[in-house]
Amino acid sequence: xxxxxxxxxxxxxxxxxxxxxxxxxxxxxxxxxxxxxxxxxxxxxxxxxxxxxxxxxxxxxxxxxxxxxxxxxxxxxxxxxxxxxxxxxxxxxxxxxxxxxxxxx
Numbered sequence: 001x002x003x004x005x006x007x008x009x010x011x012x013x014x015x016x017x018x019x020x021x022x023x024x025x026x027x028x029x030x031x032x033x034x035x036x037x038x039x040x041x042x043x044x045x046x047x048x049x050x051x052x053x054x055x056x057x058x059x060x061x062x063x064x065x066x067x068x069x070x071x072x073x074x075x076x077x078x079x080x081x082x083x084x085x086x087x088x089x090x091x092x093x094x095x096x097x098x099x100x101x102x103x104x105x
Contacts, residue, residue, distance in 0.1 A: 010097030016060035017100070021045070021053050025074075026093060027102060029063060030081055033073035062093075 017023055021043050028034060028042050040050035054074060057063045062080065065072040082099070084090040092099040 006097065010095065013060050013062060013095045013097070016056050016062060019053065019056075021049075022057055022062075025053060025057060026062065026076070029074060029076050030091070030102070033066070033075040035071045035073055039074065 025039055036050050040047050043050055063074050064077050065074050080093055082092055082094045092101045
């Protein structure tokens with residue numbers, strides 16, 4: 001029997017989301033691309049700590065970075081943030097194996 005969930009990929013993504021700071025980063029990036037300084041300010045932490053969380057999310061494919069001048073701006077990859085078609089009010093992160101609903105702000 002073929003397993004379409006791909007447990008290794010799924011568990012890797014879920015592990016990357018296990019830290020509350022990383023969930024906050026994903027929710028913050030719903031508003032648009034941000035640099036590491038803005039993310040560190042949101043978290044109330046150092047640049048080094050924010051960079052670590054960004055690195056984990058990037059390695060899991062949950063965010064992407066684009067260099068612009070001296071800065072790298074991080075954003076959600078296309079297709080990660082979805083809107084429920086039935087209600088059109090519920091947003092969720094589509095992880096491929098499951099979805100994580102995001103409360104509206």
